[in-house]
Amino acid sequence: MKKFKNHNPPKWADKLLEWYCSPSILEDLQGDLYEHYFRNLSKGKSYANLIYWLDVLKFFRIYTVQKPKILTQMNTINLLLNYFKTSARSIQRNKLFSTINIIGLAISMSVGLLMLTFIIELYSYDNFHRNSEKIFRVTSFHQRLEENPDRFASTSAFVCKEIQNSFTEVDLAVTMRRGFSGDANYGEKNIRIRGLWSTKDFFKVLSFELVQGDINTALKEPYSLVLTEKTAAKLIDGTEYLGKTIRLNDKEDYTITGIVKDPPKNSHIQFESLASFSTYENAVENREKFMSWTNIWLYYSYVVLKENVEREQFQASLDRLSKIQNAKLENRSVNLKAQSITGIVPTDEISNNIGPNFDKEPLFVISLLALLVIFSAAFNYTNLSIARSLRRSKEVGIRKVIGATKSQVFTQFICESLIISLIAVVVSFGLFLFIKPEFINLDEEIQNIVSLNLSVIHLIYFFCFAIAVGIISGIFPAFLLSKIKIISVLQNINSIKLFSGLSLRKTLIIAQFTLSMGFIISTLIINKQYQYAINYDLGFSTENILNIEVQKNDHEILSSYFAQIPEVKSISKSAIIPTTGYVWGDYGKFKDPLDSTMLYYNYIDENYLSNHNFELIAGTNFISKPNQETEEFAIVNETFLERFQINNPYDAINETLLIDRTTHLKIIGVVKDFHHNNLDHKISPFLFRYSPKRFRIINLKIESQDILATMTKLSDAWEKVDNIHPFKAEFFDTQIQDSYLSFSIMIKIIGFLAFLAISIATFGLLGMAVYVTESRLKEISIRKVLGATEQNLVLLLSKGFIVLLIISALIAIPLTYLLFDQVVLAGTPYRAPIGALEILSGVIIIFTIGIGTIGLQTFSAVRVNPADSLKDE
Amino acid sequence: MKGTNIGEFEELILLTIAALGEQAYSVSICDEIESVSGRKMKLGVIHPVLNRLENKGFISSRLGEATKERGGRRKRFYQVTHTGKVTLKKVKSQRDLLWGKIDDLVFDGI
Numbered sequence: 012m013k014k015f016k017n018h019n020p021p022k023w024a025d026k027l028l029e030w031y032c033s034p035s036i037l038e039d040l041q042g043d044l045y046e047h048y049f050r051n052l053s054k055g056k057s058y059a060n061l062i063y064w065l066d067v068l069k070f071f072r073i074y075t076v077q078k079p080k081i082l083t084q085m086n087t088i089n090l091l092l093n094y095f096k097t098s099a100r101s102i103q104r105n106k107l108f109s110t111i112n113i114i115g116l117a118i119s120m121s122v123g124l125l126m127l128t129f130i131i132e133l134y135s136y137d138n139f140h141r142n143s144e145k146i147f148r149v150t151s152f153h154q155r156l157e158e159n160p161d162r163f164a165s166t167s168a169f170v171c172k173e174i175q176n177s178f179t180e181v182d183l184a185v186t187m188r189r190g191f192s193g194d195a196n197y198g199e200k201n202i203r204i205r206g207l208w209s210t211k212d213f214f215k216v217l218s219f220e221l222v223q224g225d226i227n228t229a230l231k232e233p234y235s236l237v238l239t240e241k242t243a244a245k246l247i248d249g250t251e252y253l254g255k256t257i258r259l260n261d262k263e264d265y266t267i268t269g270i271v272k273d274p275p276k277n278s279h280i281q282f283e284s285l286a287s288f289s290t291y292e293n294a295v296e297n298r299e300k301f302m303s304w305t306n307i308w309l310y311y312s313y314v315v316l317k318e319n320v321e322r323e324q325f326q327a328s329l330d331r332l333s334k335i336q337n338a339k340l341e342n343r344s345v346n347l348k349a350q351s352i353t354g355i356v357p358t359d360e361i362s363n364n365i366g367p368n369f370d371k372e373p374l375f376v377i378s379l380l381a382l383l384v385i386f387s388a389a390f391n392y393t394n395l396s397i398a399r400s401l402r403r404s405k406e407v408g409i410r411k412v413i414g415a416t417k418s419q420v421f422t423q424f425i426c427e428s429l430i431i432s433l434i435a436v437v438v439s440f441g442l443f444l445f446i447k448p449e450f451i452n453l454d455e456e457i458q459n460i461v462s463l464n465l466s467v468i469h470l471i472y473f474f475c476f477a478i479a480v481g482i483i484s485g486i487f488p489a490f491l492l493s494k495i496k497i498i499s500v501l502q503n504i505n506s507i508k509l510f511s512g513l514s515l516r517k518t519l520i521i522a523q524f525t526l527s528m529g530f531i532i533s534t535l536i537i538n539k540q541y542q543y544a545i546n547y548d549l550g551f552s553t554e555n556i557l558n559i560e561v562q563k564n565d566h567e568i569l570s571s572y573f574a575q576i577p578e579v580k581s582i583s584k585s586a587i588i589p590t591t592g593y594v595w596g597d598y599g600k601f602k603d604p605l606d607s608t609m610l611y612y613n614y615i616d617e618n619y620l621s622n623h624n625f626e627l628i629a630g631t632n633f634i635s636k637p638n639q640e641t642e643e644f645a646i647v648n649e650t651f652l653e654r655f656q657i658n659n660p661y662d663a664i665n666e667t668l669l670i671d672r673t674t675h676l677k678i679i680g681v682v683k684d685f686h687h688n689n690l691d692h693k694i695s696p697f698l699f700r701y702s703p704k705r706f707r708i709i710n711l712k713i714e715s716q717d718i719l720a721t722m723t724k725l726s727d728a729w730e731k732v733d734n735i736h737p738f739k740a741e742f743f744d745t746q747i748q749d750s751y752l753s754f755s756i757m758i759k760i761i762g763f764l765a766f767l768a769i770s771i772a773t774f775g776l777l778g779m780a781v782y783v784t785e786s787r788l789k790e791i792s793i794r795k796v797l798g799a800t801e802q803n804l805v806l807l808l809s810k811g812f813i814v815l816l817i818i819s820a821l822i823a824i825p826l827t828y829l830l831f832d833q834v835v836l837a838g839t840p841y842r843a844p845i846g847a848l849e850i851l852s853g854v855i856i857i858f859t860i861g862i863g864t865i866g867l868q869t870f871s872a873v874r875v876n877p878a879d880s881l882k883d884e
Numbered sequence: 885m886k887g888t889n890i891g892e893f894e895e896l897i898l899l900t901i902a903a904l905g906e907q908a909y910s911v912s913i914c915d916e917i918e919s920v921s922g923r924k925m926k927l928g929v930i931h932p933v934l935n936r937l938e939n940k941g942f943i944s945s946r947l948g949e950a951t952k953e954r955g956g957r958r959k960r961f962y963q964v965t966h967t968g969k970v971t972l973k974k975v976k977s978q979r980d981l982l983w984g985k986i987d988d989l990v991f992d993g994i
Contacts, residue, residue: 038957039909039957039958039959042955042957043911044927045957047911047927074935
């Protein structure tokens, strides 16, 4: 019998039996089967195995099979109810900690909700088009020699025509051009309208709803006009629009052939009106330039691919076309790439967008920052929970004794963190509603891009977000608590539990304070840069200069009216306003016919230089020539001299330069260098040109006690000349500030995030301080009894925390400095140095807050009467 | 027998359990029936019947001590309940009544 003892029934048969059999019968049934098995072994092992298998299968009957799992799950539901009750009680009993946790989470989650809504809306752009996955636009890459190619959302008319006529992959295509605009006149009403030129398949490719008119023919004939409902209502009373004639720019008559619904907010193509492309094409004078392969700046091509055609096939056709055409070019190449319409917003770096857009890069950065803030709050919760896990250990121990498994304990604490997270999300929703309008009003641009309206989808995302945050915050404490050994609880071993949490908690506090310090220092640095940029000495004066747009009027007449107003001290004119980031430039040469460089310029009149206090270091100013036929003269800057290696400014006078390949200009003066572009760019070679036909801005130097009255006088003068268009005037200083708007927005956003991060870190510190003082209460009392002074005690308790703060500072300072010096401000040629003031201020603020928090707690703790706390031992 | 709620097989098993006394568990019941009736008895036949009898209330069961042989698994020992005993007696008396009515001559020489 000995050798039979080592044989056991087949394992899998046993497993099957154990799985299906009801526990109450399993034991003796299995025993019986084993007995028979050992008996059968005498007839051979395979026989015994076979019989065993057969028996196991045969015993699969109603009375042996255990009740289905659903009935055991009923147990789980009851258990969850119990967890819910326990969590609710635990929250109520620890009001302070719960409040700290909920508020911290709520604050950070409100930012999270904002980002979530923003991102959801951005990514939902253009999803209303039918077949959006088959709609593509053609983008162009322009590359000159070995430089990096620039990407453009537009392409050439040549490509648009090729696609429409000979691409077999394409089912439908539409060509558009920006720039349709003019003064529209109907009866008594005059309004300015803008929009796009488009070929006739516009409504078939893109899902903009035509409410009146025929989608096949609305944009077919020349001089057809389709208006949006809003624009039509502004121009024409009543609802009968079709067939009416609109006079544009006093020159052309357009017929209204359709009314389209206003484009929804989440469309990257925005317009007030559409004019038939045939109108534009018929009026083209230079056909060769129109159909040039490299004229990629103005036309847009959108296609719908055929049913079974994939993007790759379309792209291959585009590549073939590019290859053939680029072979005819020297030094330049244009490459085409198909882009899915739903991938347009948010965008990578691309120029010539047809409508508003939002770059991916800043989106990424802001999301990252928001995530950091959220993690900060989540780790607050983790920290506090771990610290207080000691108190819950008795509860856990008893639960385990009664029979809770590790996973059940784990689930219990996850439930608790989920409940806190859900409460927090409700509170944060309220906060979110509050900060939403603030965010939208940060910048007008934002309003153009998103509306941040809420729908059920958003609420579902919010709920999932809350669950995610709850799990992140709760997972670590739940894990630690589930590992509590019953023995250590019953034997009251306290020390073991603390160790595993200690270094983690310290790291979390350091992380939070480093983050807060980083945020504050960043805000201060950016603010300094902003102030620096606004107040930078540009090389000329912008004070009290009011820039007025001439629009379509005669600048001579306007100037004469303005001159009559006493507060206007001097008048000058220019084509563009410098230093606000708007530049005109063209390629030009000096003496060497092979050496051409980009020259920036502005057209100015004879008063411009003195009006703005420019310094002429050689030569003379322009002379007034109101009826000039051809341009003759130029005034260059010092960098121009440097570029063409002219050492003495006087050597440049009377020399000739060539610009725009055809215009020869004689240099009559040299002006001291000034910033013609904004401070992100180094000063480049620049010239002033004189051409009265080009003047579009009148610069008035104003000296006035009552600006408001002066403005009224000016706008009255304007209305004498032009009573249709609004008076557009702005102070130069204001315009410069506005050009740095992105800075001020950045400051607001980062400042806000800094505030959040600090609040959360403070809450966390407060929680830890409360916890530590509470748990060391007895120790403090005993020390007091033995003679420690209150100062000693405060120092003792605070020591640990102060060390943490110092470590945070040591990490934050170099990191932030490097971040700004090497990364953020690295590309800016004119910048404020990162001073010790900013860094120290940041550190001091954080230290003050930190020490204040700790101090508050420790002070109240050390005032405790030892008799009270040692009373009940 | 009719009117007693147990069939022939069940009666057989009840009797075997009563006969085995303390040692009545599924395997031993199985062996005993085999030895008495000469029929090959399978556990898969007996076990459900035992379950049914217990549900009807004719037998009761208890788990015994853990022993080494069956890998430590305990045996389930059965006993006939009062109801079972009454029923068995009833069956027996019905049979005896009929046997008593049969003339000696019928079974002469068998």
